[in-house]
Amino acid sequence: MMDEQSSFQQIIDDLGMGDEEAARQIVQRFTRRLLALAQTRLDARLQQKVAPEDVLQSVYRSFFRRHQNEEFNLDSWDGLWALLATITVRKCCQQVRHYHRERRDLNRETPSQTPEENKLNEWQMISNEPTPEQAALLTELLEEIMSSLDPQGQTIFMMRLQGFSEREICEEIARSERTVRRTLNRIRSQLSNAME
Structure with missing residues (x-):
């Protein structure tokens, strides 16, 4: 890394x-x-x-x-x-x-x-497909979430956005499934709160 x-x-x-x-x-x-x-x-x-x-x-x-x-x-x-x-x-x-x-x-x-x-x-x-305005809002939301994460969390988030499975992410960053799952759950919670 x-x-x-x-x-x-x-x-x-x-x-x-x-x-x-x-x-x-x-x-x-x-x-x-x-x-x-x-x-x-x-x-x-x-x-x-x-x-x-x-x-x-x-x-x-x-x-x-x-x-x-x-x-x-x-x-x-x-x-x-x-x-x-x-x-x-x-x-x-x-x-x-x-x-x-x-x-x-x-x-x-x-x-x-x-x-x-x-x-x-x-x-x-x-x-x-989202409208360009919706896409811009989504991009801003994703940037906001990225800035709130530590480097490991950012890597997990980006890999998930790129379609990697939890197992593939674990192998790539050499962390346990529990760590990856916990990070993804925290990100889902942030997304859910932001969309409300």
Whole structure:
């Protein structure tokens, strides 16, 4: 764990000095997950106007510029992921707002699709996916919970969010199931209280 932390700190320090290799490592580490996140936040019609890759370029541009200005206090890979995910969700929300303003409203455009494609899009619109605003609120809630946890709790939480089972988490962090379960129960309680 110390190796992971020291490598993170070295990359962040190098990035602060403008090291392109450090920037490349960050891009390589997070691009796939951030791209998937952006794709879930931009519906198919909006992606005809703005590609998730364009949003991601904007995310990295903002992050690198603001990091150079020392606006962030980053202490772990999980913290960096949470920050980049938040920036991505907010950039997607900005695009949604931009393309749904009166003169640009996508709903006013006449689709040039076949009737079958139109029916498919109607079904896609009735979705259980959260709205961008809900996603932003969720991201803020997750950040708040992350900040209240110790480093081990943050690791457990991030792994659980990424779909790891309790057993896999135990093996990865070398802790008992009881410890992991207790931490997850505490996090569930915090989430429950926050949602009330």
